[in-house]
Every structure is written in structure tokens, then in C-alpha cells.
Amino acid sequence: MDLTGARWRKSTRSGPDGGNCVEVADxxxxxxxxxxxxxxGGPALTFEPAVWRAFVATVARR
Incomplete structure (x- = not known):
């Protein structure tokens, strides 16, 4: 999948020291x-938007 136009942003849950960060492009x-x-430059996981929303909602409840 071509992710050339992806605008990446870091998770709000990422630590302030810059390590262990997840970036999302939606x-x-x-x-x-x-x-x-x-x-x-490494691999990226891709999800259908509805699947991603379900994942985020589940994590937010924990």
C-alpha cells in the first residue's frame, strides 16, 4: 500500500522523552x-477506519 501522502501524528499517549511512540495517519x-x-521507514500496519475506531474505543475504556 502506498502511504506516500500520509500525514503522521504521534499518539497523545506517547511519552515526553520521544521513545516508544506510535504514529497514526488517518x-x-x-x-x-x-x-x-x-x-x-519501516513497516506500517493498516486498518479499515471502523476497525481502528473500535480498537481505540476499547483501549480508551481500559
Whole structure:
């Protein structure tokens, strides 16, 4: 999947020291991409938006 146009943002839950960060790109049609900020050229996981929203809602309840 081509993620060239992805606008990445760090999770609000990421630590202030810059380590262990997750970045999310939700500006692409039909997909939400997630990657490790320490390896921006590495692999990214992709999810359907509804699946991502369900995941975030579940995590927020914990």
C-alpha cells in the first residue's frame, strides 16, 4: 500500500522523552495506518477506519 501522502501524528499517549511512540495517519481514504516513530521507514500496519475506531474505543475504556 502506498502511504506516500500520509500525514503522521504521534499518539497523545506517547511519552515526553520521544521513545516508544506510535504514529497514526488517518488522512488517507479508507485506511488508517500505524507505525513506530523510531522506524519511520519501516513497516506500517493498516486498518479499515471502523476497525481502528473500535480498537481505540476499547483501549480508551481500559
Amino acid at each position: 488522512n488517507l481514504p479508507g485506511v488508517v495506518a500505524v507505525r513506530d516513530s523510531k522506524d519511520p
